[in-house]
Amino acid sequence: MKLIQITDLHVASEGEFTHGVDVRQNFLDILQAVKSFAPDHLIITGDLAYDTANEEVYRWMKSHLDQLEIPYTAIAGNHDTSTVLAKVFDWEHRLSGEELFYKYTAGDQPLLLLETSLGTVSAAQLAWLTEELAALGGPALVFMHHPPIVGGVAFMDANYPLRNMEALQEVLHGHPYPVYVFCGHYHVEKMICSKNMTVHITPTTYFQMKWNQPVFELDNLRIALREIVLRDDGAVESTVVYYEGNKT
Numbered sequence: 001m002k003l004i005q006i007t008d009l010h011v012a013s014e015g016e017f018t019h020g021v022d023v024r025q026n027f028l029d030i031l032q033a034v035k036s037f038a039p040d041h042l043i044i045t046g047d048l049a050y051d052t053a054n055e056e057v058y059r060w061m062k063s064h065l066d067q068l069e070i071p072y073t074a075i076a077g078n079h080d081t082s083t084v085l086a087k088v089f090d091w092e093h094r095l096s097g098e099e100l101f102y103k104y105t106a107g108d109q110p111l112l113l114l115e116t117s118l119g120t121v122s123a124a125q126l127a128w129l130t131e132e133l134a135a136l137g138g139p140a141l142v143f144m145h146h147p148p149i150v151g152g153v154a155f156m157d158a159n160y161p162l163r164n165m166e167a168l169q170e171v172l173h174g175h176p177y178p179v180y181v182f183c184g185h186y187h188v189e190k191m192i193c194s195k196n197m198t199v200h201i202t203p204t205t206y207f208q209m210k211w212n213q214p215v216f217e218l219d220n221l222r223i224a225l226r227e228i229v230l231r232d233d234g235a236v237e238s239t240v241v242y243y244e245g246n247k248t
C-alpha cells in the first residue's frame with residue numbers, strides 16, 4: 001500500500017499576492033509529482049487555502065484533484081474552514097457538527113484523520129479517538145494538521161502550536177501499539193519519537209522555514225511530498241521528496 005501526503009498548499013485566488021511564490025503552479029506541479037508515484041491514496045493534511053477558506057479556490061483545487069484519478073481525502077488546517085471544505089468536496093457526511101474528523105479506509109487500512117483547524121482538539125474528538133484506537137487493536141496511522149508534540153521549531157512552537165497537545169498525547173501514548181502520526185503546519189521536515197509515537201512533520205508546497213530560529217526566517221522555496229509505504233510485514237517506510245518551487 002502506497003500513500004502520498006501533501007500539506008500546507010496555501011493556494012490563493014488568481015492574482016493574489018503570495019510573497020513571490022507561485023502557489024498555484026506549485027500545487028499543479030506537486031499533483032504531477034504525486035501522479036508519477038502512482039499511489040493508492042493521496043492524503044492532504046490541511047491549509048489548502050492561502051489565508052482563509054475560499055469556495056472558489058477549493059473548487060479549482062477539487063477539479064484538478066479529481067483529474068488525477070487517485071482516491072484522495074483531506075482535513076482542514078488553521079487557514080481552512082472545515083464546513084466550507086466539506087461542502088465543496090462533498091464530505092458533509094463526515095462532519096461531526098462543524099468538525100471534520102473521521103476514519104478513512106485505504107484498502108483495508110484504517111487511517112484516523114483529526115480536526116485541529118482551531119488549534120485545539122475537542123473533547124468530543126478525543127472521546128472518538130479513544131474509541132477508534134481501542135477498536136484498532138494494533139498500530140495506528142494518524143493524519144492531522146498540527147504536530148501533536150513540541151516540534152523543536154522555535155518560532156512555531158512559541159506562536160502556533162496545538163494548544164492542548166497534552167490531552168491528545170495522553171490518548172496517543174495510551175495506545176498499547178505504535179502510533180505513526182503524519183502532520184504539517186510547521187513548514188519543515190522533522191521526525192520526533194516519543195514513547196510509542198513517531199511524529200513525521202512534512203514540508204509544504206509553499207515554502208520551508210528555518211527550524212532553529214526564534215523569529216520567522218525563510219529557509220528555501222523548494223516544495224515537497226511524503227511517500228508512505230505500508231509494507232505487508234507491518235513496517236512503515238517514509239520518504240520526503242523535494243522539487244523546485246515556482247516564483248511569480
Ligand SMILES: [Fe+2]
Pocket residue numbers: 008047077078079145185186
Ligand atoms: Fe497551518
